[in-house]
Amino acid sequence: MVANRSFNIGRLFIYACLAAFALFYLAPLYVMLTTSFKDIEEIRSGNLLALPQDPTLYAWIKAWSSACTGSECQGLAPFFMNSVKIVVPAVIISTVIGALNGYVLSKWRFRGSDLMFGMLLFGCFIPFQVILLPMARLLAELGLANTVTGLVLVHVIYGVAFTTLFFRNFYVSVPTELVKAAQLDGASFFQIFRHIFLPVSLPIFTVTIIWQFTQIWNDFLFGVVYSGPGTQPITVALNNLVNTSMGGKEYNVDMAAAVIAALPTLLVYIFAGKYFVRGLTAGAVKG
Amino acid sequence: MGSLLIDNVTKSFGETNILKGINIDIQDGEFLILVGPSGCGKSTLMNIIAGLEDATSGTLELAGKDVTLASPKDRDIAMVFQSYALYPTMNVARNISFGLEMRKVPKEERDRIVDEVAKLLQIDHLLDRKPSQLSGGQRQRVAMGRALARSPRVFLFDEPLSNLDAKLRVEMRTEIKKLHKRLGTTIVYVTHDQIEAMTLADRIAVMKDGIVQQLGTPDEIYNNPANMFVAGFMGSPPMNFIEVEVEDGQAIVESAGETHPLKLPCAEAIAAKGLNRVVLGIRPEMITEPKPAPEDQDWLHSMSLDFDVVEPMGADTMAIGQWNGVDIHSRLSPKAGMTAGKGTEIQVNTAKAVAFDIQTGERIC
Amino acid sequence: MSVSKAKKPMTLESILPKIVLAPTTAVMLVCMYGFMIWTGALSFTKSRMLPQWDFVGFDQYAKLFSNPRWDVALNNLVVFGVLFIAVSLLLGLFLAILLDQKIRLEGTLRTIYLYPMAVSFVVTGTAWKWILNPGLGLEKLVRDLGFENFEFRWLVEQDMAIYTIVIAAVWQSSGFVMAMFLAGLRGVDDSLIKAAEIDGASKMKAYWYVILPILRPVFFSAIVILSHIAIKSFDLVQALTGGGPGYASDLPANFMYTYAFNRAQMGVGASSAMIMLMGVLAIIVPYLYSELRGGKNGR
Numbered sequence: 010m011v012a013n014r015s016f017n018i019g020r021l022f023i024y025a026c027l028a029a030f031a032l033f034y035l036a037p038l039y040v041m042l043t044t045s046f047k048d049i050e051e052i053r054s055g056n057l058l059a060l061p062q063d064p065t066l067y068a069w070i071k072a073w074s075s076a077c078t079g080s081e082c083q084g085l086a087p088f089f090m091n092s093v094k095i096v097v098p099a100v101i102i103s104t105v106i107g108a109l110n111g112y113v114l115s116k117w118r119f120r121g122s123d124l125m126f127g128m129l130l131f132g133c134f135i136p137f138q139v140i141l142l143p144m145a146r147l148l149a150e151l152g153l154a155n156t157v158t159g160l161v162l163v164h165v166i167y168g169v170a171f172t173t174l175f176f177r178n179f180y181v182s183v184p185t186e187l188v189k190a191a192q193l194d195g196a197s198f199f200q201i202f203r204h205i206f207l208p209v210s211l212p213i214f215t216v217t218i219i220w221q222f223t224q225i226w227n228d229f230l231f232g233v234v235y236s237g238p239g240t241q242p243i244t245v246a247l248n249n250l251v252n253t254s255m256g257g258k259e260y261n262v263d264m265a266a267a268v269i270a271a272l273p274t275l276l277v278y279i280f281a282g283k284y285f286v287r288g289l290t291a292g293a294v295k296g
Numbered sequence: 297m298g299s300l301l302i303d304n305v306t307k308s309f310g311e312t313n314i315l316k317g318i319n320i321d322i323q324d325g326e327f328l329i330l331v332g333p334s335g336c337g338k339s340t341l342m343n344i345i346a347g348l349e350d351a352t353s354g355t356l357e358l359a360g361k362d363v364t365l366a367s368p369k370d371r372d373i374a375m376v377f378q379s380y381a382l383y384p385t386m387n388v389a390r391n392i393s394f395g396l397e398m399r400k401v402p403k404e405e406r407d408r409i410v411d412e413v414a415k416l417l418q419i420d421h422l423l424d425r426k427p428s429q430l431s432g433g434q435r436q437r438v439a440m441g442r443a444l445a446r447s448p449r450v451f452l453f454d455e456p457l458s459n460l461d462a463k464l465r466v467e468m469r470t471e472i473k474k475l476h477k478r479l480g481t482t483i484v485y486v487t488h489d490q491i492e493a494m495t496l497a498d499r500i501a502v503m504k505d506g507i508v509q510q511l512g513t514p515d516e517i518y519n520n521p522a523n524m525f526v527a528g529f530m531g532s533p534p535m536n537f538i539e540v541e542v543e544d545g546q547a548i549v550e551s552a553g554e555t556h557p558l559k560l561p562c563a564e565a566i567a568a569k570g571l572n573r574v575v576l577g578i579r580p581e582m583i584t585e586p587k588p589a590p591e592d593q594d595w596l597h598s599m600s601l602d603f604d605v606v607e608p609m610g611a612d613t614m615a616i617g618q619w620n621g622v623d624i625h626s627r628l629s630p631k632a633g634m635t636a637g638k639g640t641e642i643q644v645n646t647a648k649a650v651a652f653d654i655q656t657g658e659r660i661c
Numbered sequence: 662m663s664v665s666k667a668k669k670p671m672t673l674e675s676i677l678p679k680i681v682l683a684p685t686t687a688v689m690l691v692c693m694y695g696f697m698i699w700t701g702a703l704s705f706t707k708s709r710m711l712p713q714w715d716f717v718g719f720d721q722y723a724k725l726f727s728n729p730r731w732d733v734a735l736n737n738l739v740v741f742g743v744l745f746i747a748v749s750l751l752l753g754l755f756l757a758i759l760l761d762q763k764i765r766l767e768g769t770l771r772t773i774y775l776y777p778m779a780v781s782f783v784v785t786g787t788a789w790k791w792i793l794n795p796g797l798g799l800e801k802l803v804r805d806l807g808f809e810n811f812e813f814r815w816l817v818e819q820d821m822a823i824y825t826i827v828i829a830a831v832w833q834s835s836g837f838v839m840a841m842f843l844a845g846l847r848g849v850d851d852s853l854i855k856a857a858e859i860d861g862a863s864k865m866k867a868y869w870y871v872i873l874p875i876l877r878p879v880f881f882s883a884i885v886i887l888s889h890i891a892i893k894s895f896d897l898v899q900a901l902t903g904g905g906p907g908y909a910s911d912l913p914a915n916f917m918y919t920y921a922f923n924r925a926q927m928g929v930g931a932s933s934a935m936i937m938l939m940g941v942l943a944i945i946v947p948y949l950y951s952e953l954r955g956g957k958n959g960r
Contacts, residue, residue, distance in 0.1 A: 023759050030756060031773045034836065037788040038776075044791065057792065057802040109681050117678035125686050132693040134945045136893050138917045138934035140696040142703060142927060146712070147692075166692050169685055186381035189348050190442075194395035195369035198677045204394070208385035227781030229896035230914075234922060244783040248900050251787050260791050267787040271780045278779035282772055286840060289778060367674070 045069060045265035052260055068261035072269060076262050078249040081238070085269055088246035092226060094157050095242055099164035100221040106165070107172020107217060108210065112202050114173065115180035116188050126177065133170045140167075141234055148235060155237025163235060164225045171224075172217050175288070179213040180206065212284070219281055220288035223274045243270045298359060298449035298482035299324040300345070305354030307340055307506075314340045316506040317354070324359075327476050327483045331493040332503035332529070338486045341503075342454055345484060347371050359449055369398070374443035375452040378459065380435045382427035382442075389414075389423040392441045399446075413441045416475075433464045440475070453485040457492065469495060490530045494518065502526045519648060524657040527577050527650070533614065536583075536624040539654065540576045542566055547576045547651075549619050552600045552639055558646050559595060562661025566651055574660060575652040578644070580614070583626035585634065586643045595647035600639045601626070615640075697938065704931035712927060721928040722936075730908050731933065734916040737823045741912065742891040744827045745834075749887055750880070752831065753838025758868060760839070761846045771843070774836035782833065786900025789829040790816070822902050822910035826894075829901055834890060838883050845879035846872065885948045892940050913937050 040057055046064040047055070055062070074084035114126045144163060145154070153159030183206065191201045232242040241249075247270045251263050278285050300322040307315040315337045322328050330338040343349040345356065347368035355364045363371050374395070382391050390397075392413055393406040401409075414420040417437045427435060436456065443451055453472070457465045473496055476483055487493055493500050494514045501511045502525075510522040521527035527535045540547040545563025549556050558576070560566070566574060589596055601617040613628045615636075626642065628634050651660045707717045725731050756774060760767055777785065792798050795814040803811040815821035849872055857867035895914035898904055904911040904919070911919075913933060921930025 020762075023762055023764070027756070027759055027764065027770055030752075031770055034773050034777060034832065037785075037792060037832065040792055041788050052797060056805045057798055106685060110685050113678040113682050119678060122678075122682065125682065125689075128694070129685070129689055131945075131949070132689060134889065134941055135693065135697065136914070136934070136937045136941050138893075138914055139700045139938045140692065141917075141934070142712075142921055142931060143696040143699040144692065166688055170689070170693075173685065184379055184381060186377045186379050187383060189343075189346070189368075190375065190377060190381040191383070191394070191398075192348065192368040193346060193373065193375050194442075194446075195398035196394075197674060200398060205383055205385075223779060227783075229781065229783050229899065230918075233899075234918070244781050244896070247787060248783050251790070251900070252903065260794075260797065263787060264791060267784045271784040274779045274781070275776065278776055279772075282775075285779060286775065289837060289840065367672075 041264045041268050044261050047261050068265040072262045072265035076250050077253045078246045085246055085266055088241055088243045091240055092243040095160045096225045099161045099225050103165045103168035103172045103221055104217050106169050108176045110173040111176025111180050114177040129170050157240050160235055163231050168221055175217045215284045216288045219277055219284050226274050301357040303355045305351045307352050314506050320501055325480045325482055327498045329493045329497035329500045330486045336503040337506040338503050342452055342486050346373055346375050346452055372449045374446050374448040376439045376443050376456045378455040380439040384427055387424050387426055388438050392445045395446045409445050413444045417441050432460050450482045455487055523659055524652045533580055533625040535577045535579050538576045538619050538622050542572050542574055551619050552602045556599045558597055565661035575654055577650040580625040580627040582645045584643055585628050585632035586641055595645050597644045601642045602638045603636045603640050606636045700931045700934055704935045708927040710925040721932040725929055725932045734911040734913045738912055740823055745830050745891055746887045748831045749835040749838045752835040754842050756839040757842035760843055774839050777833040778837050782896035783900040785829050785833050786897050790901050793825050817906055819906055819909040841879055841883050845876045849875055888944050
């Protein structure tokens with residue numbers, strides 16, 4: 010009986026710890042959401058953790074359509090669209106290239122292909138600061154400075170290392186005998202990819218797309234360096250919005266804006282968390 | 297026509313020579329088995345025949361046509377893989393017809409062939425299933441069906457039965473033999489299972505270290521092994537090897553404390569080579585309980601043997617004793633009711649005994 | 662064996678794999694390795710607004726290391742790196758071990774611990790900036806609870822600002838460390854703990870002596886990944902403190918950005934980028950080396 014009771018106390022301690030940390034992780038989200046529904050008066054007088062007394066959408070509407078991000082005051086809407094315009098093509102292109110690269114690197118290796126893969130893998134680790142300056146130069150030469158296309162290009166170039174890594178590691182586990190069997194059956198390089206590999210690739214496409222989507226949507230460095238006034242992605246706009254202090258500081262608008270910027274990736278996480286975590290583990294090298 | 301000529305084929309990766317000049321001439325309709333321990337190069341040779349790997353040198357002729365450089369799809373060869381390699385996302389019917397589809401055979405024709413093959417292999421009720429929904433034996437049949445559908449010139453089987461349990465393996469072995477009888481297509485079959493090799497093959501090529509040690513009918517391989525490796529590899533339990541002195545064409549064997557001279561069929565050859573020590577090779581079934589043998593009394597020797605272990609196996613009883621301090625296996629009839637113990641009376645038949653050179657392991661006679 | 666190897670005729674089909682890989686290879690060579698060399702070369706010139714190729718040896722590096730702002734950034738990196746890695750590791754391991762005790766609602770808890778990873782550093786910075794702000798945030802909350810003299814103004818204090826970055830970074834990344842450890846723990850044979858307990862070890866001791874040593878590779882990976890995050894940290898600082906007050910919470914990445922793009926000091930920016938690269942290499946190269954060797958040892 011005694012042993013049993015100490016066992017229960019131990020369990021209680023464990024659950025208490027787990028719950029306390031759950032609160033720690035949830036707190037910022039809770040604060041962001043509640044603050045975004047308060048008006049500025051309530052923020053000044055009330056406290057951080059209180060629920061909004063008189064919920065209002067004022068901050069959300071302002072953050073979306075009229076808050077100032079630097080000298081312009083059109084809210085986050087246009088920048089949200091910029092991010093969409095950057096993310097969609099960049100994700101699709103880098104994923105397709107990664108799938109083909111991974112297919113070659115796992116099943117059609119040739120002299121030098123392992124070296125190439127090693128160099129690509131190594132490239133995943135380099136701090137982007139070492140390529141920022143020359144890349145800016147290249148984009149200028151190509152006439153792509155400060156354009157959405159330029160940003161898509163940058164994200165594709167530095168995303169392909171990861172998409173290739175993902176697909177290569179996935180396809181390595183597809184039995185090579187399937188390729189041999191298909192070759193004997195008369196299938197060509199692309200037919201084997203189309204008929205044998207694509208049909209089994211749904212999970213890895215999901216993982217890769219989610220990973221790339223999260224990375225590119227959340228990117229700030231490339232956004233802040235390579236975008237111009239009209240082409241900034243949402244992360245840059247959010248940062249500008251928060252740091253633009255015209256008149257009084259409107260924390261409720263800041264918070265609404267932050268939630269808007271976080272929403273797409275949060276939704277992906279909530280609905281496809283399993284694949285998100287798999288991507289994290291696979292792409293852990295990037296951090 | 298499905299004859300296949302393997303002419304001086306070699307394969308090396310850098311400094312490592314996997315195949316060191318393989319020559320095999322396979323007749324149309326022949327069932328050839330490549331057998332050998334893992335790493336002997338048999339699977340590499342198989343891949344070269346299929347066109348999945350390139351030979352380093354040498355040529356390959358299929359039905360009189362040089363196919364050394366032809367790509368796999370242009371060789372008209374089908375293969376059954378050890379892992380079956382069924383396409384996981386396709387159902388059985390599509391697995392079987394995929395090769396035809398890739399060769400642009402019209403749909404009706406494909407359906408007809410799938411139907412025919414499925415009936416032949418008794419898998420017609422499985423056509424809509426995915427490979428993951430099949431048992432091991434069923435997968436095996438589908439893999440064979442896929443190969444059959446294309447009616448190729450040559451079938452390659454790469455250890456097709458090694459993933460099945462023992463009972464199913466025997467069943468499928470018989471099935472493959474029947475199939476070969478019925479279709480008459482050339483088969484090259486890789487295995488490391490010597491029983492499979494003995495039961496299925498028209499001819500066997502025993503390989504080791506990238507060299508064909510011996511190429512011959514099962515009977516030749518079993519009774520006239522070219523060297524100690526072949527003799528030891530084929531047969532279970534393997535041939536007994538005992539180092540012996542040779543005096544006057546007789547091998548001197550010490551058993552249960554007594555020495556016995558055993559008459560050898562090849563005394564002249566040993567004498568001609570001037571050897572006085574050889575490795576005596578004698579199959580377990582040649583060491584038995586005393587039994588009447590009407591002919592060739594010359595080759596029979598009686599002696600007593602100390603049995604350390606007796607292993608009843610149902611049809612036979614294996615008993616293990618020692619000659620010259622080496623373990624030897626004997627195959628007894630269970631009716632003799634032998635038990636472990638000293639001084640058991642046995643009979644040794646040396647009519648088929650062989651002798652090997654101690655240094656080279658090559659057979660002397 | 663005199664037959665020389667006949668070359669297979671080169672068909673489109675046979676070189677397709679190379680064709681497919683060619684664009685990526687070319688782009689990789691130019692945009693990763695080429696650019697790295699370019700930046701390296703630039704760091705030895707006196708480029709300011711525009712690149713110019715007058716080589717001045719190690720002048721830019723000398724300038725860099727005599728710059729007090731770089732000094733602050735490096736110091737901050739050490740403080741931030743050590744704390745961030747240590748706290749994330751401990752917290753992640755602690756949570757993983759607790760979660761490994763056959764917990765009800767494990768899935769939900771895991772989801773909660775890990776969601777910050779899906780959010781961008783800019784959002785994290787924005788949120789914590791509000792929570793930690795001295796006027797209306799945490800400070801006010803505690804004061805309202807009755808502690809009238811409570812002070813919490815790290816965000817605006819020279820010496821403390823860097824710690825706010827540690828808090829926010831730990832909040833964001835520790836869940837990921839938890840996930841790594843949990844995956845590691847799940848890979849450990851259950852019977853090991855049972856065997857240790859039968860041998861008389863308490864649960865704590867069983868973890869300490871039996872399980873943790875097995876998780877050593879996970880520790881290594883986690884440390885490498887976390888230090889990689891630390892060295893590259895840029896967005897979080899930018900959003901949370903803007904490097905301030907003054908430049909008190911700058912990290913090298915922020916320094917590089919400021920000098921290369923806002924102050925038109927390309928040479929200094931390039932040399933600071935090269936130092937960051939060296940830092941990453943110092944961590945990654947031994948790691949990759951041991952990973953590749955470890956694979957052979959069947960680790």
